[in-house]
Amino acid sequence: xxxxxxxxxxxxxAGFQLEGVTPADINxxxxxxxxxxxxxxxxxxxxxxxxxxxYGIVILERSVADKAFASLRALAEFVAANRT
Amino acid sequence: MSxxxxxxxxxxxxCAAGCGVAAVRESVRANxxxxxxxxxxxxxxYANHLVGQVRDNVDELAGNVRGSRSDKLSWIAAREAxxxxxxxxxxxxxxxxxxxxxxxxxxxxxLGTERFLTAMLRxxxxxxxxxxxxxxxxxxxxxxxxxGALGPVATLSTACSAGAMAILAAAELIEQGEADxxxxxxxxxxxxxxxxxxxxxxxxDPNGCRPFDARRTGISLGEGAAMLVIEAEETAVSRGAKILxxxxxWGVSCDAFHAxxxxxxxxxxxxxxQRALECxxxxxxxxxxxxxxGTATPDNDAMETRALKQLFGDRIPPFASVKRFFGHTLATSxxxxxxxxxxxxxxxxxxxxxxxxxADEKLGLEPVREFRAQPVSxxxxxxxxxxGNNVALVFERADLSxxxxxxxxxxxxxxxxxxxxxxxxxxxxxxxxxxxVSAAGNSLAExxxxxxxxxxxxxxxxxxxxxxxxxxxxxxxGDFGAEQFIEPAKRRKLSRLQQMxxxxxxxxxxxxLAAVAPEKICVAIGTGLGSLNDTAAFVxxxxxxxxxxxxxxxxxxxxxxxxASQIAIELNFSGxxxxxxxxxxxxxxxxxxxxxxxxxxxxxxxLVGTADELNQYQLAAGMRWGWWHEVSLExxxxxxxxxxxxxxxxxxxxxxxxLGNAKNVAPPLAFVSAIRIGRSENKDAEAExxxxxxxxxxxxxxxxxxxxxxxxxxxxxxxxxxxxxxxxELSRLAGRNIACGAYKHACGEHHSASAFGFLTAVxxxxxxxxxxxxxxxxxxxxxxxxxxxxFTISQTGTKGMCCIRA
Numbered sequence: 001x002x003x004x005x006x007x008x009x010x011x012x013x014a015g016f017q018l019e020g021v022t023p024a025d026i027n028x029x030x031x032x033x034x035x036x037x038x039x040x041x042x043x044x045x046x047x048x049x050x051x052x053x054x055y056g057i058v059i060l061e062r063s064v065a066d067k068a069f070a071s072l073r074a075l076a077e078f079v080a081a082n083r084t
Numbered sequence: 085m086s087x088x089x090x091x092x093x094x095x096x097x098x099c100a101a102g103c104g105v106a107a108v109r110e111s112v113r114a115n116x117x118x119x120x121x122x123x124x125x126x127x128x129x130y131a132n133h134l135v136g137q138v139r140d141n142v143d144e145l146a147g148n149v150r151g152s153r154s155d156k157l158s159w160i161a162a163r164e165a166x167x168x169x170x171x172x173x174x175x176x177x178x179x180x181x182x183x184x185x186x187x188x189x190x191x192x193x194x195l196g197t198e199r200f201l202t203a204m205l206r207x208x209x210x211x212x213x214x215x216x217x218x219x220x221x222x223x224x225x226x227x228x229x230x231x232g233a234l235g236p237v238a239t240l241s242t243a244c245s246a247g248a249m250a251i252l253a254a255a256e257l258i259e260q261g262e263a264d265x266x267x268x269x270x271x272x273x274x275x276x277x278x279x280x281x282x283x284x285x286x287x288x289d290p291n292g293c294r295p296f297d298a299r300r301t302g303i304s305l306g307e308g309a310a311m312l313v314i315e316a317e318e319t320a321v322s323r324g325a326k327i328l329x330x331x332x333x334w335g336v337s338c339d340a341f342h343a344x345x346x347x348x349x350x351x352x353x354x355x356x357x358q359r360a361l362e363c364x365x366x367x368x369x370x371x372x373x374x375x376x377x378g379t380a381t382p383d384n385d386a387m388e389t390r391a392l393k394q395l396f397g398d399r400i401p402p403f404a405s406v407k408r409f410f411g412h413t414l415a416t417s418x419x420x421x422x423x424x425x426x427x428x429x430x431x432x433x434x435x436x437x438x439x440x441x442x443a444d445e446k447l448g449l450e451p452v453r454e455f456r457a458q459p460v461s462x463x464x465x466x467x468x469x470x471x472g473n474n475v476a477l478v479f480e481r482a483d484l485s486x487x488x489x490x491x492x493x494x495x496x497x498x499x500x501x502x503x504x505x506x507x508x509x510x511x512x513x514x515x516x517x518x519x520x521v522s523a524a525g526n527s528l529a530e531x532x533x534x535x536x537x538x539x540x541x542x543x544x545x546x547x548x549x550x551x552x553x554x555x556x557x558x559x560x561x562g563d564f565g566a567e568q569f570i571e572p573a574k575r576r577k578l579s580r581l582q583q584m585x586x587x588x589x590x591x592x593x594x595x596x597l598a599a600v601a602p603e604k605i606c607v608a609i610g611t612g613l614g615s616l617n618d619t620a621a622f623v624x625x626x627x628x629x630x631x632x633x634x635x636x637x638x639x640x641x642x643x644x645x646x647x648a649s650q651i652a653i654e655l656n657f658s659g660x661x662x663x664x665x666x667x668x669x670x671x672x673x674x675x676x677x678x679x680x681x682x683x684x685x686x687x688x689x690x691l692v693g694t695a696d697e698l699n700q701y702q703l704a705a706g707m708r709w710g711w712w713h714e715v716s717l718e719x720x721x722x723x724x725x726x727x728x729x730x731x732x733x734x735x736x737x738x739x740x741x742x743l744g745n746a747k748n749v750a751p752p753l754a755f756v757s758a759i760r761i762g763r764s765e766n767k768d769a770e771a772e773x774x775x776x777x778x779x780x781x782x783x784x785x786x787x788x789x790x791x792x793x794x795x796x797x798x799x800x801x802x803x804x805x806x807x808x809x810x811x812x813e814l815s816r817l818a819g820r821n822i823a824c825g826a827y828k829h830a831c832g833e834h835h836s837a838s839a840f841g842f843l844t845a846v847x848x849x850x851x852x853x854x855x856x857x858x859x860x861x862x863x864x865x866x867x868x869x870x871x872x873x874x875f876t877i878s879q880t881g882t883k884g885m886c887c888i889r890a
Contacts, residue, residue, distance in 0.1 A: 041344075
């Protein structure tokens with residue numbers, strides 16, 4: 001799980017061009033959006049597209065995304081359970 | 085009788101719930117939804133979604149009309165509205181010069197463009213034909229041509245509030261005395277872009293929308309068109325037209341909050357509704373029914389019910405959302421609701437909220453469930469668009485007398501001159517700042533230097549759509565220093581065109597102006613074609629990946645009004661926020677909207693401008709059609725060098741100007757007045773010269789004061805000669821030699837070029853640009869340039885002008 005969390009952190013930093021942010025700066029147990037990373041709801045939806053592109057996970061409902069993005073740990077568990 | 089009160093004398097509609105007002109009325113009475121399976125095009129991702137597709141044969145119904153599906157839908161609704169107003173066989177007693185068209189649109193010919201791109205990317209077939217009907221302005225141009233309207237003609241694209249915005253803009257033109265009769269409404273077809281776009285935002289409910297229901301998850305996408313004939317009461321009475329309903333007032337606001345999400349506390353929505361009541365002279369208790377925006381997204385319905393509670397307290401009038409009848413028809417949404425509001429006022433009955441079953445405790449409000457009879461005198465109709473562009477309209481029963489005192493604001497007692505004109509008579513609206521991104525440079529000094537060196541330098545633009553090595557010569561903006569104006573965290577979310585627009589806007593808005601209240605600052609940023617590169621990237625992705633993983637950020641920047649709304653968000657301006665998209669006169673339309681907000685007192689500052697960018701598909705089409713090739717000539721106005729099918733080199737850029745009333749803090753660079761838009765059918769130089777003179781005269785400008793007619797001359801002999809002939813006629817009528825000028829050799833040919841022309845005019849009257857660098861006839865100008873008339877006529881005959889004075 002920790003390696004998947006690290007992988008997701010790297011994707012978030014690269015995908016959102018978070019200059020100066022290191023994986024250590026991202027708390028694995030805090031909500032991904034609406035916190036210190038200055039990522040907004042459009043970024044959350046972009047992450048939905050990244051999950052589909054890279055892990056084949058199709059999210060069509062916002063409630064599913066909201067749960068998955070509760071924290072990086074939650075996201076890693078969601079990805080591990082749903083990846084194709 | 086208030087002579088210029090806008091009244092409604094005709095309505096027309098086509099949507100999934102039926103073709104024609106009578107058919108849609110039957111669906112609404114019977115609580116029958118028009119949602120059904122998607123068959124218009126194939127969509128692997130959303131194949132099982134219910135959509136509001138028009139089932140009638142649109143091509144057949146439209147008759148002998150060439151255009152996009154949106155254009156055809158628009159004409160079908162327009163034809164019905166005109167017939168209802170007794171204008172089936174023409175304008176009759178109405179003077180064509182006082183009849184206009186104002187439409188909302190967001191999709192335009194995207195459906196055809198998608199087919200073109202699919203054929204190219206999937207089968208390597210190059211069928212550029214549909215691109216001719218890509219533009220959203222097509223419907224307004226088509227309707228104006230069919231009617232023979234020679235008054236103001238324009239298109240507005242404020243996403244899902246565009247139809248409502250177009251209706252109030254039409255009413256405003258009537259109250260100002262710029263027109264006696266307007267066709268107003270909107271038309272939008274379904275497209276894969278919008279379906280995938282809303283899908284990427286997780287805003288679709290596959291089983292059909294459920295407005296205000298506890299289980300709601302999103303919208304159903306729909307299509308259609310709805311139109312009203314709006315005219316001045318005196319016009320309707322004098323020609324014996326039946327008044328169906330009155331247009332009592334309107335309110336506009338911008339959330340200045342987020343690209344797609346509504347502001348949760350409903351500040352913007354509440355402000356729009358409050359302004360609408362104030363404008364109508366009504367108390368909240370006088371509203372009998374609210375036609376809600378009610379899209380059935382979790383956020384919209386929560387925000388809207390909150391706004392209703394704030395406005396009406398514990399006496400909330402019956403409200404309903406009609407979205408389940410025909411889906412969310414985007415720009416058309418506000419126009420359909422206007423047509424249904426007129427119907428409700430005539431029948432004394434209101435529609436129900438189809439799809440609503442389970443009340444949402446969190447909302448604490450329940451909409452009207454089923455069609456029912458009830459007395460209705462006033463209806464408030466809400467439309468909220470992406471970017472937080474909010475519009476509220478108030479419709480009134482025909483036999484009531486409008487209490488609004490707007491007319492007094494526009495017309496001083498006993499004067500026939502409207503305020504738009506008289507506010508400008510002293511000196512005009514003050515030009516407080518200008519900003520540019522262009523091939524010629526990004527400041528007045530750089531632009532002046534480019535003029536001195538004979539124009540802007542062109543560069544090569546790769547066009548892989550033609551071949552891996554194909555290049556087009558263009559006037560490109562190059563590096564415009566975005567990093568100095570936009571911080572990196574924000575920049576990564578903005579399209580290149582959004583960045584160009586924001587840079588120009590920031591340059592035009594000096595810090596000294598920041599003391600003005602945010603709600604008193606309006607933004608009108610036009611565009612001919614919007615963020616083409618992000619739009620193309622979204623559609624390419626959709627086609628090549630079979631709709632897998634659609635990219636939401638590309639979709640949001642493909643929305644035309646993201647250009648204006650991002651400025652509102654970034655600079656916190658919450659007044660009117662609009663995006664005119666009328667080909668070459670997008671800037672002049674934006675200028676008219678800004679001036680109207682200033683003249684009415686609703687705004688103290690107006691930030692107006694335009695932006696357009698180059699794109700390889702647009703260039704590929706032009707190369708295919710023989711417009712451009714490897715040895716294309718640079719733009720040399722009046723040189724007559726272009727031959728056969730050759731066209732002027734394309735360009736791009738953004739220009740913005742901040743206007744205010746003269747009392748504002750910053751010292752003005754110059755003044756602008758005689759702002760007007762219109763349309764011509766024949767290339768008659770004398771008629772154009774007279775139109776210009778008449779516009780100058782009503783703003784108190786003597787023809788003899790005009791030094792230069794600055795035009796869109798671009799090297800095409802036919803166009804250049806026409807502009808020169810107009811300058812010749814102007815000279816004859818004014819009794820002095822008025823030179824003919826040009827600016828496109830410094831910015832290239834594009835839909836936002838006239839905004840660059842405006843900056844050129846400011847440079848001319850400020851003495852920064854030497855007049856002989858812009859003129860054909862160097863002997864014509866013997867003195868410095870103090871008064872410049874900027875005049876632009878588009879390929880389809882719409883035209884605009886303004887006068888810039890030192």
